[in-house]
Amino acid sequence: MNPVLTTETDAIIGWHRDGEGIVTLTMDDPGQATNTMTDAMADALLSTVERLEAEKDSIAGVIITSGKETFFAGGDLNRLMNAGPADVADISAGLDHFKMCFRRIETLGRPVVAAINGTALGGGFEVALAAHHRIALNKKGSVLGLPEVTLGVLPGAGGVTRVVRLLGITDAVLGVVGEGRRMVPAKALDVGIIDEVVSTQEELIDRARAWIADNPKASQPLDRKGYRIPGGTPATPALAAQLPAYPANLRKQLKGSPMPAPIAVLAVAVEGAQVDLDTAFAIETRYCAQLICGQISTNMIKALFFDLNAVNNGASRPQDRPVRKAEKVAVLGAGMMGAAIAYVSAQSGIEVVLRDVTIEAAERGKDYSRRLLDGAVAKGRISADARESVLARIIATDNISDVAGADLVVEAVFEDIELKRRVLAEVADHVGPGALLASNTSALPIAEMAAAVDRPADVIGLHFFSPVDKMPLVEIVVGENTSDDALARGLDFVRQIRKTPIVVKDAYGCYANRVIAKFVDEALSLVAEGMHPASAEQAALQAGFPAGALTLFDEINMKTIAKIRAGFIADANARDVDFVTSASYPLVDRMLGEFDRPGRLEGRGFYEYDGPGGARGRLWPQLAEQYHRPDVLIPFEDAKERMLVAAALEAVRCLDEGVVSTVAEANIGSIMGIGYPVWTGGTLQYINQYAGGPAGFVVRADELRGRYGDRFVVPESLRGRAGRDERYL
Numbered sequence: 001m002n003p004v005l006t007t008e009t010d011a012i013i014g015w016h017r018d019g020e021g022i023v024t025l026t027m028d029d030p031g032q033a034t035n036t037m038t039d040a041m042a043d044a045l046l047s048t049v050e051r052l053e054a055e056k057d058s059i060a061g062v063i064i065t066s067g068k069e070t071f072f073a074g075g076d077l078n079r080l081m082n083a084g085p086a087d088v089a090d091i092s093a094g095l096d097h098f099k100m101c102f103r104r105i106e107t108l109g110r111p112v113v114a115a116i117n118g119t120a121l122g123g124g125f126e127v128a129l130a131a132h133h134r135i136a137l138n139k140k141g142s143v144l145g146l147p148e149v150t151l152g153v154l155p156g157a158g159g160v161t162r163v164v165r166l167l168g169i170t171d172a173v174l175g176v177v178g179e180g181r182r183m184v185p186a187k188a189l190d191v192g193i194i195d196e197v198v199s200t201q202e203e204l205i206d207r208a209r210a211w212i213a214d215n216p217k218a219s220q221p222l223d224r225k226g227y228r229i230p231g232g233t234p235a236t237p238a239l240a241a242q243l244p245a246y247p248a249n250l251r252k253q254l255k256g257s258p259m260p261a262p263i264a265v266l267a268v269a270v271e272g273a274q275v276d277l278d279t280a281f282a283i284e285t286r287y288c289a290q291l292i293c294g295q296i297s298t299n300m301i302k303a304l305f306f307d308l309n310a311v312n313n314g315a316s317r318p319q320d321r322p323v324r325k326a327e328k329v330a331v332l333g334a335g336m337m338g339a340a341i342a343y344v345s346a347q348s349g350i351e352v353v354l355r356d357v358t359i360e361a362a363e364r365g366k367d368y369s370r371r372l373l374d375g376a377v378a379k380g381r382i383s384a385d386a387r388e389s390v391l392a393r394i395i396a397t398d399n400i401s402d403v404a405g406a407d408l409v410v411e412a413v414f415e416d417i418e419l420k421r422r423v424l425a426e427v428a429d430h431v432g433p434g435a436l437l438a439s440n441t442s443a444l445p446i447a448e449m450a451a452a453v454d455r456p457a458d459v460i461g462l463h464f465f466s467p468v469d470k471m472p473l474v475e476i477v478v479g480e481n482t483s484d485d486a487l488a489r490g491l492d493f494v495r496q497i498r499k500t501p502i503v504v505k506d507a508y509g510c511y512a513n514r515v516i517a518k519f520v521d522e523a524l525s526l527v528a529e530g531m532h533p534a535s536a537e538q539a540a541l542q543a544g545f546p547a548g549a550l551t552l553f554d555e556i557n558m559k560t561i562a563k564i565r566a567g568f569i570a571d572a573n574a575r576d577v578d579f580v581t582s583a584s585y586p587l588v589d590r591m592l593g594e595f596d597r598p599g600r601l602e603g604r605g606f607y608e609y610d611g612p613g614g615a616r617g618r619l620w621p622q623l624a625e626q627y628h629r630p631d632v633l634i635p636f637e638d639a640k641e642r643m644l645v646a647a648a649l650e651a652v653r654c655l656d657e658g659v660v661s662t663v664a665e666a667n668i669g670s671i672m673g674i675g676y677p678v679w680t681g682g683t684l685q686y687i688n689q690y691a692g693g694p695a696g697f698v699v700r701a702d703e704l705r706g707r708y709g710d711r712f713v714v715p716e717s718l719r720g721r722a723g724r725d726e727r728y729l
Contacts, residue, residue, distance in 0.1 A: 028067030072124025152297030156288025156450030168231030299681030334365025521548030530632030544677025
């Protein structure tokens with residue numbers, strides 16, 4: 001006799017039992033745009049589990065799916081961001097609650113299928129891991145995985161433990177949880193964290209029902225007699241021989257940066273593999289709760305979720321302007337920057353005219369796209385047809401008339417104000433009157449360039465960072481005459497090419513260059529003051545910067561650095577503000593003059609190279625011979641904090657001057673534009689999170705000023721904020 005059909009859809013987890021006894025649980029929290037691990041969801045999950053157990057005899061199987069576009073978004077990040085040391089017990093209880101519910105689902109004694117109809121990340125994918133079978137819909141934009149480590153935490157609702165028992169320690173850590181990889185369904189299938197991929201919603205449910213019918217006695221592999229963790233436990237000789245390399249590789253990857261989450265993931269995987277399941281869950285909870293309640297996860301969640309979403313959702317976009325997409329973009333100048341801008345535009349489906357003074361130069365620019373696309377085809381990331389489609393959208397030309405009909409122009413010629421003015425004036429006569437005119441400049445004044453055309457309101461700056469295909473940030477520079485319509489269109493274009501935009505005022509150096517200059521000034525000053533160059537590089541890495549300043553200087557080229565420095569000095573003089581020099585300036589001047597070592601491009605700089613533009617070797621020995629003084633003892637903590645504090649102080653000045661207008665943009669711009677350490681949450685969040693808050697930061701800055709000079713002068717706005725115990729929000 002078939003059970004009575006039951007449908008209940010007015011709850012957070014809807015319940016539908018069909019005539020064959022298959023219960024479909026539809027997660028659809030009416031109070032949220034996405035399903036997350038809220039208290040209400042926790043209560044609903046427990047009630048659902050209890051009902052499943054009570055009605056087990058009338059249930060043939062269970063399908064878990066979602067009523068939203070996404071499957072399940074994961075943890076309640078607002079709650080996680082605000083958790084502190086006093087909340088460890090509460091957070092632990094919450095993690096254990098979900099673990100308990102998931103465990104009761106997978107041991108129900110009935111087949112359970114996760115019908116993943118969209119993105120499932122973090123806690124959302126941990127829901128799916130509790131099922132016996134996972135089927136994902138191959139939907140555009142859908143990603144799966146356990147990316148918690150990228151937010152400073154780890155999968156704490158059973159994620160690490162279950163993936164280790166599913167794939168083994170090595171594949172779990174290196175392929176899934178250790179780097180927090182987000183995967184499209186096909187990749188997740190290849191890795192082994194899902195079992196099927198389907199093309200339609202109907203097929204998703206049909207396959208789930210069919211699997212239940214074929215597997216009435218389904219269970220998790222870890223619950224079957226004779227089960228062993230793939231690859232063995234740490235007691236297995238072959239695995240035991242490999243394990244010592246894991247911490248060493250992790251240290252190499254982190255470069256000394258204070259990022260506890262990847263280390264904790266490895267600890268949970270290794271420790272948990274040696275014990276029974278319940279003890280492994282307890283180990284996972286302990287590590288995860290400590291991370292959640294620590295400051296670094298707070299910083300990272302604030303920056304990489306809340307601040308990033310605010311920026312990407314148009315925090316500085318004029319709200320009364322319709323969204324417009326570019327259909328045809330003219331890129332002027334086919335050098336490294338122009339070629340890369342053409343590539344990312346064409347990849348986003350935009351028709352591109354890549355123009356240079358000769359057809360040979362334009363084709364060389366298009367070759368940049370050919371090389372990147374050839375590499376993607378060789379690695380299986382795109383098809384040969386997709387490669388041809390992207391290339392077909394790029395027209396290389398030396399004929400200015402080919403730009404006709406472009407609704408957006410990006411000038412990317414050499415950083416010379418008169419050249420840029422001429423190029424913009426020329427192109428303005430060939431494109432339509434409604435085209436947006438943009439300059440890819442990192443320092444030159446937009447207002448001065450706009451004066452070269454008869455419609456300055458349509459001129460804006462789009463400062464891309466190199467390499468454009470990898471760097472996610474674009475600074476949108478607003479001149480004094482730039483219209484709100486132009487700003488909105490600039491923001492829309494940057495989002496269209498899948499970059500993150502921040503809006504900055506038309507000021508020399510914009511935001512990112514001003515902030516990075518303070519970081520590298522301090523790093524080079526350490527060398528000039530007598531610290532060993534290798535120690536200065538290590539201080540930058542241990543502070544969390546992705547590369548040392550000496551490495552960075554060589555990449556940028558010291559000729560460019562000297563030119564930018566001269567611009568900063570001239571700008572300060574023009575604004576009648578004090579410019580505080582540093583010990584780095586004479587060092588750079590000697591490298592350019594006496595030593596003739598300008599950087600990697602010429603094959604000689606702070607490092608040795610195997611030729612112009614070649615591979616980097618060891619530090620140039622004479623640098624230490626010239627500058628290292630063993631009698632000079634600069635505390636290593638001072639060395640690290642000088643870089644962090646100097647950059648943060650400059651960010652405050654930029655906020656005060658209106659160079660950036662929001663805290664979110666200041667934080668995201670520093671992380672994505674200059675590599676300010678992600679563990680800090682960005683320049684202004686670094687001040688917030690400092691021991692003692694802004695007041696503690698001010699005390700430390702004053703201390704550094706007393707030791708090292710006026711580069712650490714605290715702006716009065718910050719001193720006042722510290723006195724009021726106010727954070728940057």
